[in-house]
Amino acid sequence: MTQLLAVAVITVLAVIAPGADFAMIVRNSYLHGRRTGLLAAAGVAAGVLVHVTYTLLGVGLLIASSTVVFTAVKLIGAAYLVYVGVRTFRTRGEVEVDLGDKTELTPFAALRTGFLTNVLNPKTTLFVVSTFSQVVGPGTPLYRQLGYGLFMSLAHLVWFGAVAAFFSHSRTRAVLLRGQKVLNKAIGSVLAGLGVSLALAPSH
Numbered sequence: 001m002t003q004l005l006a007v008a009v010i011t012v013l014a015v016i017a018p019g020a021d022f023a024m025i026v027r028n029s030y031l032h033g034r035r036t037g038l039l040a041a042a043g044v045a046a047g048v049l050v051h052v053t054y055t056l057l058g059v060g061l062l063i064a065s066s067t068v069v070f071t072a073v074k075l076i077g078a079a080y081l082v083y084v085g086v087r088t089f090r091t092r093g094e095v096e097v098d099l100g101d102k103t104e105l106t107p108f109a110a111l112r113t114g115f116l117t118n119v120l121n122p123k124t125t126l127f128v129v130s131t132f133s134q135v136v137g138p139g140t141p142l143y144r145q146l147g148y149g150l151f152m153s154l155a156h157l158v159w160f161g162a163v164a165a166f167f168s169h170s171r172t173r174a175v176l177l178r179g180q181k182v183l184n185k186a187i188g189s190v191l192a193g194l195g196v197s198l199a200l201a202p203s204h
Contacts, residue, residue, distance in 0.1 A: 006135045007148045014127050015159045020081055023190050024117045025160045027088060028110060029167040030183070036110040037164025043114025045157035050119050051128040052149030056142075060129040070122065074199065077120035081195030084117070089188025118156075128152065 021044050029037030054060050063069050105113070118124055131152075136145055166172060 004148075007131060007151060010127075010131050010135075011152050011155045014131075015155050019123065020117050020121055020191060020194050021114070021156070021160060022163065023187050023194070024084070024113060025163050026167050027187050027191075028105070028113060029164040030173050032105050032110070033173075034164060034168035035107075036105050037168045038161055039105075039107055039110035040114035041157055041160035041164050043111040043116075044118045044160050045114075045153045046111070047115045047118025047121075048124065048128070048153040048156050049149065051124050052152060055128050055132050056145060056149065060125065060132070063125055064129045070125075073120070073125065074122040077122055078195040078199035080116060080120050082192045082199075083195075084113075085188045085190070085192025085195060087188070088191060089185050114160075 025037055025040055025044070028040045051060065054063075063073060128149075132145070132148070136148070
């Protein structure tokens with residue numbers, strides 16, 4: 001019970017803290033609509049499962065302990081965020097409010113944006129690895145470890161699904177789309193800034 005409570009508290013605090021996943025979900029939801037935002041949220045949740053899987057297999061500890069491997073993951077993730085940030089910043093803001101679903105990304109593209117943003121984020125790697133290393137011991141049954149991992153993924157899905165629903169709401173979206181040129185530059189700057197900060201952050 002103590003382990004479960006610890007995992008729940010750590011996960012909730014980590015999920016609601018604004019970061020690259022949040023910025024990506026907001027961007028997809030207000031620009032492309034609710035379905036795209038929800039699919040991106042599902043992609044984020046799938047990315048978390050990747051982190052959980054390699055952590056359970058022990059690879060996560062290798063990444064966390066190897067400067068070379070962790071630095072490689074960090075730089076790849078940083079480059080992806082900078083790339084998406086620059087593209088968003090340069091978007092001209094020509095999406096009209098009444099276009100609706102016509103502006104949505106394909107389901108695969110929507111899933112991919114959320115998945116890549118999460119799976120290439122070394123902060124998520126450290127979050128999952130550190131959480132498991134703190135609350136999981138040699139005597140923790142495998143089914144319980146799997147349950148913790150599924151809870152982490154579900155928490156991301158629920159939170160970012162709610163974020164997608166809010167920012168894709170017709171009234172919210174209409175307001176955001178009217179100011180999309182400024183918002184694109186703001187979100188693009190945040191994503192690119194997060195990428196640069198990840199690249200410059202110490203490996204340990």
